[in-house]
Amino acid sequence: MKPSGIEWIGDVPEEWQLMKLKFTAKMMRGKFSHRPRNDARLYGGEYPFIQTGDVTKTEKYISTYSQTLNEWGYSVSKEFPCGTVVITISANIGDIAILNFNGCFPDSVVGFFSNSNINEYLFYLLKSMKNVFISESIEGTQLNLNVERLSSIKVALPEPMEQLAILDFIKTETATIDTLITKYQKQIELMQEYRTALISQAVTGKIDVRGWQPKTKEVVK
DNA sequence: TGGCTTCTGCCGACTATGCC
């Protein structure tokens, strides 16, 4: 292990590379240069237009969108390719998602794109850095993270083969956790139903509580 | 090369929404 020199990371394996975010993949900022931005003449075409809200609502892959652009709208915006990892940099800082199709973005979103498997690894990496992004943001009426600050944030990257191994680990472990969450949620629902039924039966006289005594608690030494 | 125009990105402000 070696010290990364980055406070929030601490020590990292010797072979991991430390680099600024801008060197991990091709970095692009969205745009929407037309004013006013809500000009109806630019919308309603065939090009998906994704706002920060669409990113925020997404767990991992962006597969739906609320607006589309026509040819004119497309010409004033910026299209990110399928597979781009996107991050919101205005208002709601540091929400991450992966684009599941080619789509256009406004300037409140930045994209990272690489042809290698690094896109998915980057997704998990950036996802874990939300607090870092927030702390790097400029605080005005609301938080804003500009491209210069974002691109200068340092990260530690393993070799591509190790990235794949880490991805496998994350997928396997999170699948196990998701299964457990589903199982316990079901149990919680059943307990809530039981509680409701119990209350109902008690207050309607279906249960005879005469002679009932509260359980005595064991004294913990 | 300097001045004008257009474009781009940053950031503050406004609006919508949700929660208490």
Place this chain on the structure above:
DNA sequence: GGCATAGTCGGCAGAAGCCA
């Protein structure tokens, strides 16, 4: 209804492009 937060928009400053 009031407040907090989220989401989007508009204005402005600086950069880039264009032309004389």
